[in-house]
Amino acid sequence: MNKKATLIVHSGDLDKVYSAFIIGLGALSMGMEVSMFFTFWGLMRLRKGQLNRAPLSRMNMFGLGRWMIRRKMKRAGVASLDKMLSDFVELGGKILACDMTMDIMGVKKESLRTDVISNYCGVGTYIKEAMESDVTLFI
């Protein structure tokens, strides 16, 4: 059986969502199964057109804005979040959307990236996946 990684994406901060996808893609490319469970502010990033609008958690720390970070990432050959998300799904990664967050925040299914989400579910589904995982992270 393949090794498995299950990531909770709770944060909506640009840098943390980047980290999540870099880890998720890295794990897939090493032959692992990977599920990413998007909840709270993380789920908000799965709304249509919102993936690259995430705020940086320390935007002003180095005087770098969102635009600058993206330019630097591009120069360093790092793909955009949209590209990483579609690569992730193409390589067999699973995107899970937290239905409780949808209820609380009043987020309708049709406002989400339904083209990449494989399941709308709750903590029970997350726990089942996490129990059988070798790597579990809360991001």
Next chain:
Amino acid sequence: MNKKATLIVHSGDLDKVYSAFIIGLGALSMGMEVSMFFTFWGLMRLRKGQLNRAPLSRMNMFGLGRWMIRRKMKRAGVASLDKMLSDFVELGGKILACDMTMDIMGVKKESLRTDVISNYCGVGTYIKEAMESDVTLFI
């Protein structure tokens, strides 16, 4: 032997403490053993009367204040943090309080929720629990 989850609650942010308890309760209800180790700002939430006073990490992101989040959670059928904490303990979950944080911050035992805390301990106890766990998260 049961599967086991060990969560570090380092953050005191309302949304992260919610996530921690939702995961903890979910894991218990799936038959796992669960320990939650409260440290730094997380431990501050275990002071009497402080659990529901936690600040939101992105309070203004959607223009939602603490009061609004709670109303939305109530409408979506999500229990209060106080209720989740007592359910967690009743279902057999263990609450561990970081004694180093108590030292640093000058927090006395009597100012904490001694009714729910099962152990006042340090990183050694956490590591022992984490080593045998199937799910480990830092929240």
Next chain:
Amino acid sequence: MNKKATLIVHSGDLDKVYSAFIIGLGALSMGMEVSMFFTFWGLMRLRKGQLNRAPLSRMNMFGLGRWMIRRKMKRAGVASLDKMLSDFVELGGKILACDMTMDIMGVKKESLRTDVISNYCGVGTYIKEAMESDVTLFI
């Protein structure tokens, strides 16, 4: 074979970097193998002279500044971050530096603590270590 812990240090916040080293040292002292992978803002703390300059994530929450936190930690017998880092390496812990962050942020090797870093590497190396770990955390 020894039990193993692999920590991602993504945050550069003083309190989180403390937590990371306390956990890392605790795990080493319980006989575990430990790798800490420094990325994004975490990597910035590995620049020469920057370890103790990390901002607190909730600096004003209790009206405690960085200086006050350090004084309280000293009184409680908690070592400085510099001391913890050198103890960690002496006890056999591995410090990994994220080369992608170096590229993005334009961080040169010579500006980093090369005396403690055992490897400059990417997500693939992290995943290899995490796959065989018993404890995985994202800090």
